[in-house]
Amino acid sequence: MNDQFLHRLREPPPLRFATTLKAKLDLRAAAVATRKRFLYLMSLLVIGGTALAFVSPSVRQLVASTLESVGLDTPSAHPGVRSRADGSAPSTNTASRVASPIEMEVLELRSKSVERPNAIAASPNAIDSRQPIGYSDRAANAQRAALISKHAQSLDADIAILSSDVHIRVGGAGATLAIFKVVGEEFGIHAKQKIRMSTRFSGVEDGFRKLCRGEFDIFGASRPILKPEMKDCAVQGTKFIELPIAYEVLAVIVNSNATWVNEITTDELKKMWEPAAQGKVARWDQINDAWPKQSLQLFGAFANSSSLDYFTDAIVGKPKATRSDYIGTDSANYVRNGVGRYTGAIGYVSYTSDIALTTQVKALKIVNSAGQPVSPSESAIVDASYTPLSRPLLMYVNAERATTPEIRAYVKFLLTHCAKWIGEANGVPLPADMYESVLAKFASGKAGTVFDGKSAIGVQLDEALARDPAQ
Amino acid sequence: MDLEEATAQPQENALAQPVDWNAVYSEQLPRIYNFLRFRVGRRGDAEELTSRTFEKAWNARDRYRRDVAGFSTWLIGIARNVATDHLRSARNHLSLDAAINSSDGITAEDEVARISDIERLVTLTSTLEDREAELIALKYGAELNNRAIARLIGLSESNVGTLLHRLVEKLRASW
Numbered sequence: 081m082n083d084q085f086l087h088r089l090r091e092p093p094p095l096r097f098a099t100t101l102k103a104k105l106d107l108r109a110a111a112v113a114t115r116k117r118f119l120y121l122m123s124l125l126v127i128g129g130t131a132l133a134f135v136s137p138s139v140r141q142l143v144a145s146t147l148e149s150v151g152l153d154t155p156s157a158h159p160g161v162r163s164r165a166d167g168s169a170p171s172t173n174t175a176s177r178v179a180s181p182i183e184m185e186v187l188e189l190r191s192k193s194v195e196r197p198n199a200i201a202a203s204p205n206a207i208d209s210r211q212p213i214g215y216s217d218r219a220a221n222a223q224r225a226a227l228i229s230k231h232a233q234s235l236d237a238d239i240a241i242l243s244s245d246v247h248i249r250v251g252g253a254g255a256t257l258a259i260f261k262v263v264g265e266e267f268g269i270h271a272k273q274k275i276r277m278s279t280r281f282s283g284v285e286d287g288f289r290k291l292c293r294g295e296f297d298i299f300g301a302s303r304p305i306l307k308p309e310m311k312d313c314a315v316q317g318t319k320f321i322e323l324p325i326a327y328e329v330l331a332v333i334v335n336s337n338a339t340w341v342n343e344i345t346t347d348e349l350k351k352m353w354e355p356a357a358q359g360k361v362a363r364w365d366q367i368n369d370a371w372p373k374q375s376l377q378l379f380g381a382f383a384n385s386s387s388l389d390y391f392t393d394a395i396v397g398k399p400k401a402t403r404s405d406y407i408g409t410d411s412a413n414y415v416r417n418g419v420g421r422y423t424g425a426i427g428y429v430s431y432t433s434d435i436a437l438t439t440q441v442k443a444l445k446i447v448n449s450a451g452q453p454v455s456p457s458e459s460a461i462v463d464a465s466y467t468p469l470s471r472p473l474l475m476y477v478n479a480e481r482a483t484t485p486e487i488r489a490y491v492k493f494l495l496t497h498c499a500k501w502i503g504e505a506n507g508v509p510l511p512a513d514m515y516e517s518v519l520a521k522f523a524s525g526k527a528g529t530v531f532d533g534k535s536a537i538g539v540q541l542d543e544a545l546a547r548d549p550a551q
Numbered sequence: 552m553d554l555e556e557a558t559a560q561p562q563e564n565a566l567a568q569p570v571d572w573n574a575v576y577s578e579q580l581p582r583i584y585n586f587l588r589f590r591v592g593r594r595g596d597a598e599e600l601t602s603r604t605f606e607k608a609w610n611a612r613d614r615y616r617r618d619v620a621g622f623s624t625w626l627i628g629i630a631r632n633v634a635t636d637h638l639r640s641a642r643n644h645l646s647l648d649a650a651i652n653s654s655d656g657i658t659a660e661d662e663v664a665r666i667s668d669i670e671r672l673v674t675l676t677s678t679l680e681d682r683e684a685e686l687i688a689l690k691y692g693a694e695l696n697n698r699a700i701a702r703l704i705g706l707s708e709s710n711v712g713t714l715l716h717r718l719v720e721k722l723r724a725s726w
Binding site for chain 2: 081082083086087089090091092093094097098101102104105108109112382404408409
């Protein structure tokens, strides 16, 4: 072996790989350019509109009356907003702040950024007659504001007695880690930085091990604890409280011109995505005789993403078991744009992605284990009929640490506030009344799991919460 | 375009012409792919990491519209980070795999005999310090000259030359 030998070890990248990657990059560059143009135009519109509203009282009046006519309160209708406009400082008292309609406005604004999936049902390509998802639903937002308001005093009381520099150790992966990160940041602000948070990545098996060893105070998991892990915790003498915090939901999308398909079975998805399909399954008619001889383009998640793990586990039966000749990306926008570009394309994305910003894609109904085709929607997620591509995300709290004010405060804050930010973490919030049940469970301190070491997919959470947990 | 050449290119020249990203892709892909192949060994892993590197870079490539040299350096920087992250996470799995393999009675020598030269090389470089393994990948995978490597990793050019010489000797002894 010498210098020349080492140089000769170089090889050209495989042609198939080079071509696929180039196509992917071109698509991505086009998507970035479109987004930039869109943002530029929106900025111009916002600036122009604001300027117009400021200079013209009649325009202000027109906007106010229009908002009222569609059932939205205008800022001038809120005493809280008026007082800020008068120059007074906003109240720092949580109860008084949240009790006003301002919180509802914030929730509405947040919800508008995650309400895209509604438009799947509202778009011309809609295939679902169910009620749209309730993010933007005024009643749901009011319930969430009420939840915050109801628990604000006890939350503030816990924060008030915190000693300085307490430490909370949190672990998670994928969607749970993203939720913990965003909640951790907001909690730090809320608790006036009295708390030192360490939020660490940990795979599910390793995370449960660390929870059992007492290395994590809280661990977020995408599946319930298994029996060997329960045994491990029992051996270590660690008890845990199991709390659902959100749902993780995947939508399967196709091009809106794919008129031959409105629903799909998990077997059909498996035929498309399993490793054995690589290089063989390239047309729709190879999956189902009734489908056309249309070439198939697959868009999915990167190899190390939790979406890919979940999708392959739910569809193929084993995490990471996927063909590799698909276009993989960490961007839901990219999947959406790619699927919108090719008639024969199909892809999967987190349910809260910006699917509805385009009418070029539609979400497929998934045929569940009962044989019913079900579209992704909040009601279908809550009643566990949209399976297997919907699952609860769970939080396991060290029961001993749960009695400390810092953990009490963090868990209360997370359960009362996280609905506002879960969309940013590609999750779907629980209904407000379910968060109330989860808070009650946490307050009861009942340790153990209600899933008996089995999967939570297809389990209705409200029923599960009513069960007595077993350690 | 070599990293070294790109750096030396007159600024006005770079400013005068629009960047041909297709050409940049064709030039940089083999460099990045081989750097990562020398770092991780397996072809599949190298493809995935190359893909990730380019996707990250392509999102912000406009920033380098007038400075392809900066883009090339930046690209190799991303590839280095991507490889480091991958190796860090792979190391956790490696111990598990090693535990499983040991029960099968397969020795490291058997394993090495089975795999290709490049994978054999990576098996050997994995026993080196991380920085040393990276040096080999930058020199023979990315085909950077000692001056470019020195600039990237913050050593002197002569130091890089000496280190590489010793490393090749060490690898030769174990080959």
